[in-house]
Amino acid sequence: MTDSKPRIAFIGLGIMGGPMAANLVKAGYAVTGYNRSRAKVDTLVEAGGAGADSIAEAVADADVIITIVPDSPDVEAVADGEDGIFAHAKSGAVWVDCSSIRPDVSVALAKQAAEKGIRAVDAPVSGGEAGAIEATLSIMVGGDADVVESVRPVLEAVGKTVVHVGPSGSGQTVKAANQLIVAGTIELVAEALVFLEAYGVDTAAAIEVLAGGLAGNRILDRKATSMVAREFTPGFRVDLHHKDMGIILAAAREAGVAIPLGAHTAQLMQSLRQLGHGDLDHSALLLLVEQLSGRSPSH
Template identity: 50%
Template sequence: MASIGFVGLGVMGLPMATRLAGAGHRVVGFSRGSKNRKRAAAAGLELADNAGGVANGADVVITMLPDTPDVEAIALGPDGVIAGMRPEAVFVDMSTIQPSTARALHAAGAEAGVAVLDAPVSGGEAGALAGELSIMVGGEADALASVTPVLQAIGTTIVLVGGPGSGQVVKAANQMMVAAHLQSLAEALVFLRAHEVDLESATTVLAGGLAGSTVLNRKKRAFLDADFTPGFRLALHHKDLGIAAQAARRAGVALPLAGLIGQLVQATIARGAGELDHSALYDLTLELNGHSSNGSHL
């Protein structure tokens, strides 16, 4: 069993850390927010007083943080987590950040003698709770092999997709595809509604055919019940689409659909839905067609 330091105990991080502890690993966690620390303590996790405290003696340090600056602040510099880790330990950043920053983390790790993996996840809160995340990994195969027994407690699909930063590139592609699925489902439901088709039965048969998807299976109830309780906040998805857009510009590729959906996400956030689930895209699509889901959540 490994000694694991875990930084970031929010919607995704807490169930991930809890599953790791449940698998028999020693987990020492840290979160900057007092609310998250209280939730983690109530879940029985051991807590450090600061981020550096999780690195002391750890075999593996995992970060699950909201954005690129958060990871940079925690991981880099003379007081960062990487500098505090013992040589030959492995730093696994499971946040969704800029690929260029992921490569900087790898470089910092190389200087400190610490292996680094960028390993963002897909599956949302439901996947974290069930231990069924998809983990896309950038880095060295030997480093991944050494932490695979740890990652198997939180993910069912663990794939090395390339060198440093590659995991973040694949995650950006994932977020583009998920946003496209969400918007497509929103428009399909508005179309079905206009023709007075029963939405429950229609989505059941769609899920069984080529139009079926994990997005449809997991988000169907949110759409049909207009329940946008956040499993993955729209504001975070907007951030991820910004990462994809920036990386696309650097690579010199045109992604017109991703750009359009990014604007629709921005418009939905402008209506006050940033803290709601990303399925709240449905609300904007309804409004564009003169309807409303129920209006009580905005």
């Protein structure tokens, strides 16, 4: 590690955050991690990072603070709580929020950060657990251009596609659009797979040819095989995608934009969650299609 590399605090070491923090360590950064459950901190320490027992401790000497926690209230608590970033980070630090939250909350927090001398950017990520592990995430970044450029090397250590999409909140707006497309695509892939199985088609062969044509998409590439096998270990939980669909519905309504298919998909995601599948991967939408079709995995 060279002295020129910023010191990083990483808050939230879950399915996405853990691998991202580990990749920053691999890239030569000094990373101090904090997570509510200590086991995830210990995993980072084993990978060569440092651990903290509080947010205050993690951020005290950090040049760059990265957060990735579940929802808007969680980000607000991490940022503005007694033990939070605003109270304990040094002036001039850059706060990069990789969580997926409401755009308006992101804008408000960026203003609060500026009042504390902290430069904030919203940088939600897409690519799921596999993208986090492989450091191939797509990162949509909102904030002042100069601040974004200052942390671009850090973001490029965890992502393959890093794009500045506009001022504060813009990253969250683009992430909402991303989640809209992903949910709708998963639902259509799920419907297609149940349809193919109903006709006894070789699904592996079907997936191969569909992925090579105009119907090709990342869901077919990354999730169709596990969907056919009914393996729904979460890379991204239904609970979280349900939360994200709430964000896009509210934002679309505020902008006066009709999203009829998105709204319907949001209802399907909610139904899947109400059936008790909130902890499964979002590709478990297949289970709902199956149930609505009166079919079971064994047919």
